[in-house]
Amino acid sequence: MSAQTTLILLKPDCVSKGLCGEVLKRFESAGFVIRGMKMIQLTDEVLKDHYSHIADKPFFPEVANFMKSVPVIALALSGDNVIERVRTLLGPTDSRKADKGTIRGDYGGDMMVNVAHASDSPENAEAELKRFFKADEIFAR
Template sequence: MERTLVILKPCTIQRGLIGEIISRFEKKGLRLVGAKMIWLTDEILKEHYAHLLDKPFFGRIKDAMEVCPVIVCCWEGVDAVQVVRTISGPTNGRIAQPGTIRGDYSMSIQENMVHASDSIETAKIELNRFFDPSEIFDYKRLCFSSLYAIDEV
């Protein structure tokens, strides 16, 4: 089973769409194994967006991500990274297909509702950045046998 990080961005919190966004991942069959609300600090944002530090728009991203707390989530499932990215849609909400989170709720490249890890390797790094091991839970999901064929897990 893969695990991946999703951050519900300040635009999601401000628009009151927390439950709607989380329910998309739940309805798909992903298992929420960690979640918490946090304020992102300058230090965390510089680490998380290190690949964008030298871009002229980094300050705008940083300011937008500090408007209010965010909710960081750890989702688990078969091919969780790709499943989450498919549900989220492309970064630019204006071109995201209807039915995706960004296609339904975003008109922006920046204010695009969620951050989703882009690879298994990145997910591991990002999950370690935002969660202590004691904050990730393993529990039995009673509907598990209805989500996957026995040879898929």
């Protein structure tokens, strides 16, 4: 196993439904360590950068409006193979396809309203952590 740090964004649906504590509890119960956490209001500029792979799609404005609707909570989460293990704990991106017992299966609604974003690779985790956290906002434990 390898120690990694990943980015998690607790999305507007998670925040507005008061599910942040439950999601954090599941992450900590799985043995992950919170190394950074903050609430932020996302901007069009950050969203275009973060979602650059879909920024030219016709549905992007809907995604951007959703992600700006309520401040999100950004987490820097560490642990052995955290990227893969968090994605398993969350379940598939489309909550309608997620098994009960996964975070998205229990609390998500669909492809966009799915509780959390999680980095999908070590390279993306590194870039995404830099996008949402300054170096002095991620702490060692």
